Amino acid sequence: MITLLAALLFAAPPSFEPLPAPPGIQVCLKLQGGELPGVKNGRVPYDQATQVFYLGLYDREKGKVGAPLFGSYELRQGILVFKPSHPLAAGKTYRALQPGIKNNHADFTAAPLPPQPAVQVVRIYPSADSVPANLLKFTLYFSGPMRQSREIFDQIELRDSQGKPVEDPWRRTELWSENDTRLTLWFHPGRVKVGVNLREQLGPPLTPFKEYSLVIPREMLDASGNPLGKEHIKRFRATAEVRERLDTRQWKLQLPRAGTREPLRVSFPRAVDPLLFNREVELLGPDGKKVAGASSFGLQEQSWQWTPVGAWPVGKYQLRVGDDTADLAGNTVERPFEVDLSSPADDSPAKNISFQIPP
Amino acid sequence: MFSRMMILAALGLILASAKPAFSASLEQGKPAIKSIDVIAFQPGGFLLIGDGAAGQVVLVKTPESTGKKWTASIDNLKEKIADRLGVAVKDAEILHFTVDSSAATAYLAVRRLDTKSQHILTIDGQGKISEFSLDNVAYKTIPLPKGSKGAISKITDLAWTGDRLLVSGLANEEFGCKLFCIYQPLEKSSEVILTSAETYHVAHGKWETKAPMTVLMPYEENGKKYLVGAFSCTPLVKYPLESFQKDAKVKGQSVVELGSGNKPLHMFTYSRGDKSYVLINTFRFHHARKPFGPSPYWTARIDTSAIAEKDNINEKALRRLDAKGEPAGDQIKIITEFHGVQHMEKLDAANALVIQEDGKGVLTLKTLALP
The missing domain is CATH 2.60.40.3710 (Immunoglobulin-like)
Structure with a gap:
């Protein structure tokens, strides 16, 4: 290993090469002497190869390189090639470095996503401006795919007529359509059903004959990580609860x-x-x-x-x-x-x- | 020794350990998976993946056991996972968790939020984080029937009982409990029972079929097999497996009520001396208003004598709190050492492997002694 490190001291830094298919990039390091101990051309054990060089997420502000990315290594005619398991994150910078060797690294910044029209809320069911106070759910339609995340339940707010948020109204289960353009947002059924302790303790999310706003804030992210084009507010009034069969x-x-x-x-x-x-x-x-x-x-x-x-x-x-x-x-x-x-x-x-x- | 075995068997701790039986060989390659909702580890080295978006369960053969003892404790777990995926911490989420106890290896389902991709990672007993690639594995796909009421969109839990696979799911549009019971040999032609079970919800004193089951586990009592399921707000209910028949109404017995405002996350049984317990962790919806500890995640230990209860069921089910809001007895106990546990599985006879948050969002993967 000492011989190997000494040889690497005089080696060129790793280089990045584009690939036509995912992950879209590979990293190559020409080995001085062209060999790794005990390895001929072909797959190189990950743990052995990461001692020669690895690719990590680079935080420019902190000057810190993350742990080795998942991926696979191959030795090809004296060149050690690393292929990440997954595409690099758009706009992020990665550093290929050789452990123990200073100033012989190479950086690569993944292309940012192309600008896209800002996603907006285009429709909400129910569309009515008055709904029964025991309404079970909203269905939100977006103009483009959204980012799945549990944070949505803290981002989307129900506000009363004074603008005060209703405490924790949602059933925290993400229910997206397959293309992530439709979100089914349920009220917590335990606050809708009569007699359930959760409703007894917190009250129902909607009280008959009061005004509310459903607020979908800009901070909700689309699939590209961009905020919504604008905040969307649906104002509505709660009417009497309906607790009879649909006839x-x-x-x-x-x-x-x-x-x-x-x-x-x-x-x-x-x-x-x-x-x-x-x-x-x-x-x-x-x-x-x-x-x-x-x-x-x-x-x-x-x-x-x-x-x-x-x-x-x-x-x-x-x-x-x-x-x-x-x-x-x-x-x-x-x-x-x-x-x-x-x-x-x-x-x-x-x-x-x-x-x-x-x- | 003999008497202890008899007691444990009677209380359900000797669960079916039969390996999943397959009449045909597994396929080799990359299974088509749309979403990883839940994962569970089963005897014989199989990882079960619940894929609600595709309406299927995928069984994947995992590498042979290494059998090393677990010695690691990994702090800043989420940061370390994000690092290995090459993304910012805010762009990584842990979805679910299971343990191959024979190999002392944790399996984590994680997702990258920036690419909507989902991955399975393993962490061995020495703390090494690796990716469990699904690109070229031995696997089997078990489709779940849509039934007459539309397809499920999410699988909430699944478990192998020794002769059948149990799966619970829910749909986007209707509030409903969908339970699947798939008999071995788990082929596409295997009989699948799709049902919605009747459950007595102690908190509001009504029989229901609609609430989705959030976690489930196989359970055996005096040689009879059951499914024990837990629901939000938060009854534990026991269903005899023999009742899962085509077109039959499945009716459960509510045996424990943990109280409203909680969503169960994981549960398992274990024994301590001649006693046996169920350990269940939950997420508390209104932690800020009425906390049970420093974190919205709290854990209860339930004496299995409560699960075995024959008379005090449904309306008379054991409640954690009495009418004054005080602990109703010593059969259910909050385990303070487990405060903040988001995910947990039994590692061995004495320990659980847990992912625990410190109240500030920092996650640690570590062992905790079973209480």
Whole structure:
């Protein structure tokens, strides 16, 4: 090892070479004499190679180099090559150094991410400016992918009418869509359910007939680590709690005329959860098959319409409503959100809706 | 000795140690994993990875045991992990934790926030941090059925019971408890039971099916196998495994209530002399308002006699605190030495391996004697 270190004293510093595929870079060190003890060309044990040189995150302000990055080493024709396991962090500087040898290092700064349009909040469900005080969740849509992090539960605030934050309202479980553009943000159910100690001790997050603001601050980071383009505030009023089953018998249908592509319109006495509705509800035609078409929601998710791809044939239709179709408080067509299973069951609830499109 | 073994067996400490059985060989290569929600170590050297985004569990064969004794204590753990990943400390998070006790090796699921990438790291008993690359491993993928109510999006916990795999999960859109029971040989054709269990929530005196189970563990009592699950706010519930049948309603017995405002994180059983216990750590939502210690993370030791309780269940379940808010008895005890423990697993008969925070966000990986 002493011979090796002596040889390295006169060696050129490590060099960085770009790679066309991830991790995008490799680091090479030409060995004086071209050999490592006991190693021929090929894979070099990590622990042995890091004694020759390694790559670490470099903190310019503190002049400190971090521990060796994960990766693999190979000896190729007298050159020791390090390939990091993962891409380097954009905009960060890394130093390749040889332990015990001063002033023979090389630095590399990973390219910063290209400037991107600032991500913004583009939609929030429920869209209404009044919601039941036992609202279960918000669904936040962003214009671009966001950064997953537990910090979001401390960043997103619910404020009362005086601007005072409501204490710890969220269920701290990250629920992102696959592309990280949609966040499902639940209130802690223990503060929504009647009789749960958490609600008894802290109170419900929303009190009927009071005003609130949902504040998504700029400090929430997008996938590139940039803050949001601007703070987004949704102001709303809490109305009376709703603790009864969603009853499809109260839905009102506006039927299209046969032979047209007019939409079928369904209006609800209270807003529905649009994501669950889209998943749970399907329209079956006279042939018993799903009617092809497009779904959309009306103002404040209090109505829904279905526009078919082709003209409506005459016949009998069925709006098949799945058990988990719910309102904003989690009351489904099957049962209220809060139900004591030891109590007698509700009557078999009406769910599906049949209708006829006449000639 | 014989009587001690009998007692331990009766109280469930001799858990099934059968290795997962596979009728076909493992695949070799890189498993397609979308998210690493939870990890667990199982007999036979298998790491179980719960991947809710892809709706699957992945079993990965790990290297043979080295069997070295654990001697390390690693302070500033998060800084050291971030360093090895080559990112700023704020860009690294520890997601989950398990231990291969036979090799005295910790497995950590971590994520880089800047690239949304997730990684498995190992830390051996001498404190060496390595990456457990999934690029070329022997593995098996077990898909979880979507059922009629939509797919899960996150797996909250999983465990091998000796003859079946238990998995709990939750979905983005509905508040629900989804439990999967997958029978050996854990092939794609294996029978999978998807159910939602009925649970009596002691805190508000109601039977529910909707609350998601946050941690679970296999448990055996007098030769009968159970699943013990813990929920937020914070009942422990025992379900007989024999009740996990197709289309059957699974009904549990609530046996312990730890109190509201807590989310269970890890739990396991251990024995001390002729006694046996469950150790469970939790995160306290409203620590600032009503702290149980210097950290929102606190740990309780539960005498398994409470888990074995036959009469005082559900409405009469053992509560940690009485009506005056005082400790209700000595069957449940807060372990002050475990304050700040975010992750923990049993290392050996006398020690747990834990990741403990000091109240200022600094994490240390170390052993703590089982209380």
